Amino acid sequence: MKYRHLTKEQFSELNQEFAKFLATQQIDVKEWDTIKKENPLMAEEELTIFSDVVWEDVLTKTTYLEHISENDMNLFKCNSKEIIRIYIKLNDTTKSLLNASDFKWLLDHPLDDSIEYFKAAKKYTKNRNLELFKLIEMGSQISKGDLFNSISQLIS
Numbered sequence: 001m002k003y004r005h006l007t008k009e010q011f012s013e014l015n016q017e018f019a020k021f022l023a024t025q026q027i028d029v030k031e032w033d034t035i036k037k038e039n040p041l042m043a044e045e046e047l048t049i050f051s052d053v054v055w056e057d058v059l060t061k062t063t064y065l066e067h068i069s070e071n072d073m074n075l076f077k078c079n080s081k082e083i084i085r086i087y088i089k090l091n092d093t094t095k096s097l098l099n100a101s102d103f104k105w106l107l108d109h110p111l112d113d114s115i116e117y118f119k120a121a122k123k124y125t126k127n128r129n130l131e132l133f134k135l136i137e138m139g140s141q142i143s144k145g146d147l148f149n150s151i152s153q154l155i156s
Contacts, residue, residue, distance in 0.1 A: 001048050003055040003133050011047075014054065021050050059129035064145035065136070068103075070096045076140065077149040078132055085150050087118040109152050117155045 011018065020031055025046070036043045065076040073088040088106075092114040095102040106115065125132050136142070 001128070004051065004137075005047060006051045006054060010054075016145050017054070018050055021053070022046070055133065056129060056140075059132045062132055064143045064148050065132065065140040066086045066143045066147060067135070067138070067140040068097050069139075070098055073081045073097055074140070076135065077145065077152075078128070080128065082121045082123045083131065084120055084152075085119070086148060087154070088151065089116040089118075090114060091116065107150075110151070117151070119152070119155060121156060 006014070019029070022028070027035065027046075032043075034061075035046070063078055063141065065074075065078060067074040067076075071090045071093065073086075075086040075088070079083040090097055090106065092112075094113075095105065097103050109115075
């Protein structure tokens with residue numbers, strides 16, 4: 001297994017895609033039910049392969065990731081050869097980036113002295129998609145990149 005199994009919720013969201021995946025292997029619904037009952041190891045293998053295919057597709061299409069916590073924010077732009085990271089540290093402990101009004105305050109006052117910025121780029125040390133997957137497993141979420149691009153323009 002290259003990544004991890006999709007969750008039950010993810011599988012249910014992708015049930016049509018999973019049916020198509022099984023069809024490419026010439027497995028229909030009736031046969032799938034039989035496999036699940038009589039050969040759970042084979043069923044598990046099919047779920048593993050499907051999960052890896054889905055993760056690979058999602059990660060290949062991913063360009064931006066975000067991870068926001070109480071006092072810091074990591075914004076990532078995931079290019080093909082390198083990942084660019086913008087790190088934002090909020091030194092005012094009375095504010096929380098998880099609070100909507102404090103987050104808005106940050107966006108309205110990006111040059112306040114209580115905010116530190118750090119920007120760097122690094123080449124991937126492993127496979128690109130594996131590195132992105134690790135960031136997701138550590139709490140990052142896929143984004144459209146609006147926040148990354150806004151902050152990047154601000155600090156450039």
